[in-house]
Amino acid sequence: MARLYEPDSIAVSAAHWIDGEIVEAGGASATRLEVVRPSDGKVHAQLPLADADTVDRAVLAARRAAPAWAALKPRERGRLLIRFGELVSAHAEEIGRLESVVSSRVQAEAGPIDVGTAAEYLRFYGEYCDKLEGTITASGREAFSLVAREPHGVVAIITPWNFPVILSTWKVAPALAAGNTVVLKPSEMTPFSMVRIAQLAIEAGIPAGVFNVVQGDGPVTGKALTTHPDVDYVTFTGSSQVGGRIMADIGASGIKPVALELGGKGAQLVFADCGPLDTVADHVTWGVTRNAGQLCYAGSRLVVHEAIADELVERVRTRMLALRPGATWDDATTLAPIISRKQVERMTGIVERALAAGAECLTGGEAFEQEGGQFFAPTMLAGVRPGMEACDEEIFGPVLTVETFADEEEGIALARAGRYGLSASVFSRDIERALAASRRLDAGTVWVNRWGRTAEMMTAPFGGFGRSGFGKEAGRQGIEGFSRQKAIWIDFAKTPDLAHSNDPRA
Template sequence: MSGGDAIEILRPSDRRLSGTIPAGGQAEADAAVAAARQALPAWAALGPRRRAALMQRWADLVALHVETIAREESLVSSRFIAETRAVDAPVAAEWIRFYAEYADKVDGAVTPTDPSALSLVVHEPYGVVVAIVPWNVPLVLAVWKIAPAIAAGNCVVVKPSELTPYSITRVAALAAEAGIPPGVINVVQGYGHTVGRTLVRHPDTAYVTFTGSTATGIQIMSDAAQSGIKPVSLELGGKSPQLVFRDHGDLDRVADNVVWGITRNAGQLCYAGTRLVVDRRVEAALLDRIVERLGRLVPGTTWSTRGTLAPVISVAQLNKTQSLVDKTLAEGAQAAIGGKGFEGETGGLYFQPTILLGLRPDMTGFREEIFGPVLGVQTFDDEEEGIALAQHPVYGLAGAVYTRDINKAIRAARSLQAGTIWVNTWGRKAADMTSPFGGYKQSGFGREAGRAGYERFLRSKSIWIDLTEP
């Protein structure tokens, strides 16, 4: 597609130029929406089994091109090739298959009436869906939006992050190769504050789904309202707790989960387990294990099989992480380890795995999402205090509870105000497709994944039929 000034795409692993993309604007946004509107009537009217068959063919092509997609995903992101090859690319194919199967599986309803009437409830697509995708796990998060939306009969305009445009563009091209008609999936490159905002405010877009920061989510809600009321679903930031009770079970396993929760993708995950809330009696033993594991991490390029600490996506992100850590230290926290950004051997930017002790609720590191490998530590003496400390006044995306007492685990899981709670583990697994994902509070609303991820792209219509004789 044509556009204005070119956007340079840098490789985070070495800060070298990988290529350029055109910076789309009003004209490109209008063209994409027009293409989606033109394709919508035929796609929505296509039998659901036909839609499903085309999507299954699309999934087969994605699976066939896993290696290429994985390399393109890793090249310009913070995702290691080992993970994009084993998880992101093949799982993207599976998500397409998963939602293809939903195309004819969600029924309408006949509601109870007296014999003189028939009350029907049917489901219909919204129309043109805008999907705005972040840079941290771009491929999977894009497919989470595109696949259910088109399975439900909508057409989609996707705005990838300008930092990570490649894999999404590749997968969209494979959809066309699979026979999905032109205009059903459209990709517009460009900046969020220009083309993204234009798409959200466009009078012909009917639904907006966004994953990213809470601040941007607030702006998207405002923009959507100003252009005429349209539904918005938001998956936003988090400050997720890892709540470790004294009866935690295998402490090495707990340490593994805590480290994975804070260092995967260099902590650049919305559900990163950034707050360790631990029983005071096991704090020292657990921290010893965590520090030992963090010390073994090796900074590496995303295409390396040796690296275990991923690069930070950009200079701006590194500077933001450093600023938030510095503020927290100035407010009285202590860095047990880490606390600084650094440049790797190949020129990539990294942030030292960091543990902040003495974290208080009034500190920056408690209140704000850092989006880096930074773990804040709080201690408690009893169950009630632990659950209270694990709550967050602003965010509620995810959390974890570590205990061998099932009653305590259920009490804590039900008490924590977050959209997902893991027990004795951390993070979504590749096979976790049926469970919905989304936040409470300012972590957003609406759900990705599972049946809920499909149903959000359908609206219901009531049809009332009078059966009395005229």
């Protein structure tokens, strides 16, 4: 392997970004968190934890900036966001290193793919600024009725560690495009890249206070942000458990709208007429090993027709064995490290309990250490069925469960099982079968004859059902969620017609 950069050479700004400037202090408590590199286990920096006072400072900065940003002409706001996207694109290598050095994202993808996608989201929603239209509703000649779209105001954004730049910008971009100001809390494990991106917003001409970043954990910083009385809207991506706690905190502190993009347990439903098995095996393997399976829409359940199961499983196994573990800064790495020892212990426990319950390990099944980094061998578990933890719960690692079926109804029933509903895949060359199965699966996104998103899919909404949350990211729906609708009724009649009013007070 060749190193793409030396990790010790990556200087970071372990600080908050508030009202257009670096804020080093962690607040009155001055608590600091260690940011550990998962590739080698070394501490890269100490992160200041934003307490309630620091969060309040960021929220008030966003509140002060909100009226002028919302009042800006949409096309001018769009030009600023497009310029912002161009600057992010120009700094892709630098931002990618800030991302990959402390995350599970390999530099070969983090710079060109992750940061490139983030820049495209900013440009995409910059072009949307003057296309978020209201409507005129039907009324008689003596009245005029319209529905206007307005920004919520101050938006709190909380994002996870697995794809920090992508998952942050696909919220930040539409929030800003709709006229909101933002306070972002990235994961405390991957905090650096978004501070640099926020600095570029100022270079693009976006006013100070419009885009702020606070650092810290969920219990202190996250809770202070989501329950702040001056935050008007909350959007979160992360685990279903944390999403539930955020809803409870908001409900206890005051009512405000919230959008949650949570966990998943995606089925890859493969019919016997799926086409070339090598192509299907590529998708199935990539669906559970990309980023070492640390993604919410991982295709972690293979539901395959028994006639082709053995052959497909062997092809997937061969591909899993060919993956090469390594540091995120090494150019030949194809199996990323696991973000933390805690995550390794969790997935190890799930696999061990599955084996104790009668599952069969077809390959992998254990964690290992390499040059100080934590890894988990790509794993396939056969003999699992709905009701088993390994089959029902999100593992968030490179672990694929294998279930077989004899007929179409059984296959769809297996793919539908479970409480998650984020994404799924269907493989069949019979378009009628594929479409019929797609309509019957409980998933917010269904891919046919492929797994995973592409850059072009930013035009389509993404979000789940059930335990996978609610609200949509990307597409037109992604920006509509960051606005609220106001009905305005203008009455031209000299004498209002109160007799036909539905208002009981009339």
